[in-house]
Amino acid sequence: MAEQNLQQSRAVERQIKVRQVTAMQASWTEQERGAGGAFTLQLILDNGVEEYILHPSAADLHPMLRLFRLSNHTTFDLERKVLMFSNVNIE
Helix, strand or coil: CHHHHHHHHHHHHHHCCEEEEEEEEEEEEECCCCCCEEEEEEEEEHHHCEEEEECCCHHHHHHHHHHHHHCCEEEEECCCCEEEEECCCCC
16 A cells, blocks of 8 residues: 555655756857867756756856846746746846
8 A cells, every 4th residue: 555655655655747947057168279169057947856957058157047046936837847936036
């Protein structure tokens, strides 16, 4: 019975398409010496239940980081690949 409950719980977890961003790691990688690099944002979702890697352009990175800072609750839709910033402080 416990095994069946565990399997059902895992099946429900796999169906969840929107997860809370609970941590993020940003990095920059040199592409060629003297040339522009590439940014990577590793999203940790629901305290490590899932992870997702974003490769934003330099132009997108600054406003994205600002939205992360202004929002006190950010979620990521795994199916549609959409970041959603909630409760954004506009002051």
